[in-house]
């Protein structure tokens with residue numbers, strides 16, 4: 001049986017996570033005028049590569065796929081995971097393939113030597129799959145430490161976490177806020193509240209999900225929820241870009257200011 005791993009919880013874990021958000025930061029200002037939304041999928045299940053990608057493509061958009069390369073052609077609580085063909089198709093359609101380590105390791109617990117090895121293996125495998133070298137990273141389980149933020153920041157333009165929020169004035173490119181798309185239409189209020197919030201002032205709103213399925217697991221969402229959020233984003237007139245493109249554009253704006 002494939003039981004998902006749970007990182008440390010409780011008061012100590014919460015305190016440590018709060019400390020980590022204040023350490024090894026790479027501050028960026030995302031309030032220079034644009035309202036950008038990025039959609040990302042972690043691990044990633046075939047359903048995200050198929051239903052998720054198709055949904056975005058119907059709007060002329062592309063997403064970011066945080067790939068744990070060790071999951072290729074396997075199956076777990078998220079359903080069947082990506083295949084080589086899925087990666088090839090995503091790349092050909094202009095989606096971004098990002099790093100999520102080879103074996104989905106907790107970067108807060110593992111020593112730097114393991115994290116380094118994990119990202120090297122991930123790059124090697126993605127090269128073999130014909131994907132460009134990943135330029136952005138998402139922390140497995142959302143777990144980061146000051147050390148891993150500093151280390152991974154040397155390899156990637158930006159690093160994505162899992163704390164809900166919009167990246168604005170003092171955003172941390174070493175641990176970007178991202179809002180979960182989980183559940184079905186009954187759960188749309190949270191995601192839509194962030195869409196409404198972005199309408200009020202410029203910033204960068206990142207969503208993430210896992211499986212996109214009529215009966216999603218705990219960390220996935222239904223095709224209807226994804227569609228509803230896409231529709232709200234389109235109605236609001238926001239730009240939708242893969243994470244590396246959003247980061248690059250915001251960095252240019254910041255430098256020009």
Ligand SMILES: [Zn+2]
Pocket residue numbers: 042043100104139140141
């Ligand atoms: Zn993951």
